[in-house]
């Protein structure tokens with residue numbers, strides 16, 4: 001610890017830390033641009049100047065940049081000295097010389113760090129009267145707008161995009177005071193985390209193009225704490241609504257999960273909520289609209305007799321539990337593909353009883369050696385890839401520390417990173433987006449990846465079973481990987497459901513179990529936002545539902561398109577045999593089309609629910625705005641026959657029914673929670689136009705809708721202070737209108753939220769499992785036969801986000817990927833198409849060919865999750881034939 005004096009007051013702070021975050025954590029309003037808590041210090045903008053006095057006698061002091069100055073015991077400083085204030089004021093005036101001062105038409109206006117800092121520095125009058133330098137803006141794709149004239153050359157964008165996220169196509173061009181941040185030519189920004197530029201750029205150069213299309217000021221958006229619905233990681237989000245339309249999604253800080261960043265699927269995939277494909281009215285099978293009361297009655301009547309309930313990994317625990325309660329445990333089926341269900345059950349068993357910690361994303365970033373098995377995480381769990389990329393830097397941090405250089409100094413760490421990288425090994429079916437950060441890669445079928453894993457485990461601990469007949473190269477690689485993992489203090493093994501292989505999951509457990517380090521960790525990716533929660537709840541398999549359907553006659557399907565879970569002919573037969581099918585969902589689907597009773601379900605933005613992420617963390621998402629009548633939360637449709645249970649009562653009942661879920665009641669406070677007797681407002685205190693917005697209905701402002709289910713109100717009135725940081729719908733502090741106000745809500749800059757991060761962990765490492773020893777045989781290509789490997793894609797494999805137009809625009813056409821030797825044997829080249837016939841039958845599918853040299857021969861890579869590829873099952877054998885005629889687009 002160190003004692004420092006700032007403007008005459010003494011403080012106890014951490015020695016060696018950068019002075020800027022220390023000042024911010026102490027509550028000082030000190031201006032800055034180039035520093036970012038996740039990016040470290042580079043001292044580029046000169047905006048954080050303070051006076052450092054040499055000794056007690058020193059009256060003059062000298063200007064230092066706080067972000068580049070380490071805290072030392074006995075330091076005497078001034079933020080308020082006139083010389084420092086003047087420097088900061090003049091510096092910002094210079095940075096603003098070429099700025100267009102177009103705040104009224106800038107979409108950053110009102111939540112702009114540059115506006116905040118300009119005001120904070122005291123630069124309030126524009127004196128420059130000369131010509132301004134102007135730039136041409138670029139088209140950067142459907143996600144991001146570009147307005148380069150607003151740039152103040154802080155370099156944050158390129159540091160985030162290139163250094164932090166590994167992007168290659170955003171650069172700085174030019175020299176001296178004429179620099180340009182953009183692509184070398186117009187074109188789509190390729191990196192999967194490009195949306196973070198909107199929040200990282202302190203001014204309005206990069207703005208959210210999807211928000212632009214229906215823009216509202218920050219203070220006019222109604223919001224509530226929410227959780228991303230588009231993969232199993234559970235990133236925290238702040239969706240914003242105006243006029244009953246979801247307008248945007250931005251990051252909501254969670255120190256343990258997503259920190260400051262989201263992936264582009266999570267940020268730009270919200271458009272399905274406003275989609276014309278929404279189911280907005282209850283309907284009977286003949287497409288007749290019926291009243292909500294009649295629909296509710298019909299559902300209750302069906303549930304009064306024996307009915308089968310099909311749950312969903314994209315529905316909340318409460319909705320699944322309500323369905324399970326209504327149909328009874330023996331009639332509840334999870335609604336997952338059978339293999340997926342058994343993989344998830346294996347994962348739950350390992351996480352709960354395997355004795356190895358499942359890390360948060362923050363802990364992933366701290367890993368000092370990583371082995372990824374069978375996943376291209378950028379596509380299966382995108383935000384995890386960003387964390388894994390940071391883990392590679394740990395060796396450089398250690399090296400920098402050993403040289404007595406502060407690890408928050410970005411440049412020396414980047415320099416050390418050239419020669420010092422924490423090892424990341426990737427064993428995958430084909431090339432992945434993280435390969436550039438990897439120490440070594442291995443390509444193989446899921447069986448071969450599992451065999452490599454078993455070999456690594458055996459090398460680490462001879463008690464672990466050993467695969468027979470491993471080739472020399474794979475054996476040497478296994479030894480090298482085992483060596484690195486053995487030496488690590490915080491080794492991490494990553495696997496998941498994307499490889500659809502039990503052997504890969506079991507081998508990953510063996511590796512983690514064999515690791516000598518006390519802080520070894522094992523993380524599994526799971527496909528959907530509540531996959532793990534549903535698996536923890538447990539239930540019967542979909543195939544069993546197909547078998548017993550004739551005895552039931554009625555089927556209630558919750559937020560699930562079964563055609564994504566099982567072959568079409570099986571689902572057709574099931575729905576036909578069912579006779580009466582009720583579907584509760586938010587979007588039209590092939591399954592919904594077959595419903596005799598269709599009930600409109602609220603999306604994540606319109607109702608409440610609890611989700612469990614891949615780490616085992618239960619998190620609550622709150623209704624952002626009232627669902628349009630007669631849309632209701634699925635849990636509300638289903639609990640109508642349960643004495644209309646409140647949401648809290650349903651959560652409690654669910655927690656009581658499942659010991660593994662007991663703690664979900666602590667994921668967030670219930671409806672009774674108040675601050676000083678008041679609920680928490682979803683609308684900011686500057687929310688405008690409330691009367692005018694509804695003047696076409698009534699010139700007297702109608703009463704605000706009442707929310708009996710949560711601690712929030714649909715209003716700007718309510719608790720104004722002392723709201724727990726994790727529950728703050730809007731991050732805002734006096735003088736801090738941008739998202740960087742989050743500094744004021746953390747227990748240390750870049751640390752945890754004050755009062756604790758959001759959510760509660762349901763699983764802690766305990767017990768130990770025996771070695772898994774079902775080692776598969778090596779994959780051997782069979783002549784004229786291919787093994788199907790489904791490959792997820794960040795923009796295209798997830799059901800809901802794919803219905804968002806900007807995301808759909810980035811979604812690649814489904815492809816058949818072939819090794820060059822296989823392609824030449826078939827006499828096809830890129831752009832040709834092939835007819836794919838599966839051994840299990842079903843229709844022939846024609847897909848365009850893409851040549852993928854990294855894909856082993858004998859494997860056929862197919863884009864997962866697309867309607868065109870739904871009939872394929874992982875590892876199915878298939879035959880291929882060159883298709884004649886036109887290539888499907």
Ligand code: SF4
Pocket residue numbers: 150151152153154155156157158181200201202203205206
């Ligand atoms: S574009 Fe934004 S982030 Fe990039 S240098 Fe300019 S002001 Fe900084």
Ligand code: SF4
Pocket residue numbers: 228229230231232233234235258262263264265266267381382383384
């Ligand atoms: S990583 Fe997953 S949870 Fe996080 S923002 Fe992306 S899609 Fe959402």
Ligand code: FES
Pocket residue numbers: 020031032033034035042043044045046047048049065066067068
């Ligand atoms: S924030 Fe310190 S120099 Fe930029």
